[in-house]
Amino acid sequence: MQTVEDFLRRKFWGWGYQAGPLDDTLTDTFVDFLRTTTGMEASPPLALPDRESIPLPDPRFPLPSAWENWITSDKEIRLHHCFGKSYRDSWRCAHGQFDNPPDYVAFPNDEEQLSELMVFARNNRISLIPYGGGSSVVGGIEPPKRTSSGGVITVNMLHFNKVLEVDTQSRCARIQAGTYGPDLEQQLKPHGLTLRHFPQSFEFSTLGGWIATRAGGHFATQYTHIDDFVESVRVVTPRGVIQTRRLPGSGAGPSEERLFLGSEGTLGIITEAWVRLQSAPEYKASATVGFKAFEHGVEACRQLSQSGLHPTNARFIGRGEALFMGLGDGNLDILILGCESSTFPVTQKLKDCLSIATACGGINLSEPAASGIDNQRDDKADTWKQAFITVPYLRDELVRRGLIVETFETAITWDKFEHFNARILAAAEHAIERLCGKGFVTCRFTHLYPDGPAPYYTVMAQGNGTDDLQRWDEIKRAVSDVIINEGGTITHHHAVGKDHREHYLRQASPLFISMLENAKTSVDPEQILNPGVLLKSPESRTN
Ligand SMILES: Cc1cc2nc3c(=O)[nH]c(=O)nc-3n(C[C@H](O)[C@H](O)[C@H](O)COP(=O)(O)OP(=O)(O)OC[C@H]3O[C@@H](n4cnc5c(N)ncnc54)[C@H](O)[C@@H]3O)c2cc1C
Secondary structure, eight states, X not given: OOOHHHHHTBOSSSSSBSSOSOOHXXXXXXXHHHHHHHOOOOOOOOOOXXXXXOOOOOOSSOOOGGGTTXXXXXXXXXXXXXXXXXXXXXXXXXXXXXXXXOSEEEOOOSHHHHHHHHHHHHHHTOEEEEESSXXXXXXXXXXXXXXXXXXXXXXXXXXXXXXXXXXXXXXXXXXXXXXXXXXXXXXHGGGTEEOOOOOTTGGGOBHHHHHHHTOBOSOOSSSOBGGGGEEEEEEEETTEEEEOOOOSOOOSSSOHHHHHTTOTTSSOEEXXXXXXXXXXXXXXEEEEEEESSHHHHHHHHHHHHTTTOOOSEEEEEOHHHHHHTTSSSSSSEEEEEEEEESSSOOHHHHHHHHHHHHHTTOEEOSOGGGGTSTTBOOHHHHHHHHHHHHHHHHHHHHHHTTEEEEEEEOOOOHHHHHHHHHHHHHHHHHHHHHHHSSEEEEEEEEEEETTEEEEEEEEEEEOOSSSHHHHHHHHHHHHHHHHHHTTOOSOSSSOOTTTTHHHHHHHSOHHHHHHHHHHHXXXXXXXXXXXXXXXXXXXXXXX
């Protein structure tokens, strides 16, 4: 189970452990590949931030001395809690801009300590930032600006790390919110059960973070969002504890736990949840299909999503991204198909999925055996999986070498997709060309619903090491405006945080936002919880 020592083995300036899976050769190869394919030039890497030479401002207020064994102002720990893991975060780390740390970091051991912290924060107007794994990519755990807050304590939920109860009859478990993905699965394994919620950030994110952000796992159809698995939640708020009832379903008014799904630390600190589990899959099979025309792949995805076959994986990757992921030569859009089951062989199901894909113009690129035998994996699915793990490490290295690398994501109904996608790509390409000269944007689908896909875009562009954040902000604004104006959502699974707040407030109806602000005021009257995330801080609401 993750300890504070494990936590400190991670980089304070980027993704993952200090001893990650990347070596410089891999980065150099990728940089060479980028140069030859796109003309983008990397600079020599910036030196890694040196913890000793980074100045940190002193804490602005004293704490009760009895708390010293669970709250700290230790420099290294505060450095780890300055940023999440977006491009903006990675860039500021690479450039040593650690000027806005929390004053303290708390590691509460139980709900009593959490409640004490809330009383202290209410009495002293201190902001509290709930913190799971810190993998937010939307400014969700970044302290408010020092000028706009009296003081900040980041609340790291690391010690809430246990599976407390397993109800094998109903196939559910009561799990503490600070439990990291691998620890959660390890504790469920002896029961033969799994949550099967695998976001790309699985290794470094927690159940509480997933619930607070409505995270999406990597399975492409059916159970995708953590929402589907949450049976009930327990939340400590500044006004007391809310425990929702365990029910398989209920029609009794608006759902209580739904209000906390996606609340992003603004309504309370989730301490535990009952979640629905599944049996581990016994049967697996995967295959890869190539498309000469992007729109044929889109049509295959639409038909698959409405077929009732529910492939576990149906990852459609545009040819540009496929090329960079090592999947082919850039002439085909790639669809990776996978079927899994704990009870039934899936060979026939995969064949049926393949029939749909090939009838839409797809070319089956798998060895014949891969589409015919249970538990046979297609090697392209493995290439994809490996890239999925390595890419976040690579991103930090590319940022240190002066390149702009970031993703954005959304969802839209099938009827609008073609126009929507074209408008997004045009806006991104135009902004990249105007601001950076060289660069590109690629598209893939992360999730398929019967009524529409969740497209995910990756931008890589030439940086100059000086005003890259402003240039990225302009690119991001251009695409976000299109997303909102064309009827999409500002986020399908990355959450709102501070970065998407402006567009979220344009997406949601004003009356709903007013209801949400009132809900916040009733549980958090002094507005101590994560100010500026999701909703505007009270002082700026009239602007
Ligand atoms: C490389 C990478 C890959 C990613 N892949 C995915 C992906 O596949 N799918 C996906 O959905 N997201 C993904 N993300 C985004 C991120 O991992 C998710 O938003 C994740 O759910 C955050 O979990 P966390 O535990 O790290 O939370 P944090 O980053 O610590 O916090 C996120 C938000 O939740 C709040 N919060 C955290 N814990 C609690 C709690 N116990 N109670 C109340 N509020 C809380 C925080 O205040 C903050 O607002 C990815 C991020 C990175 C860097």
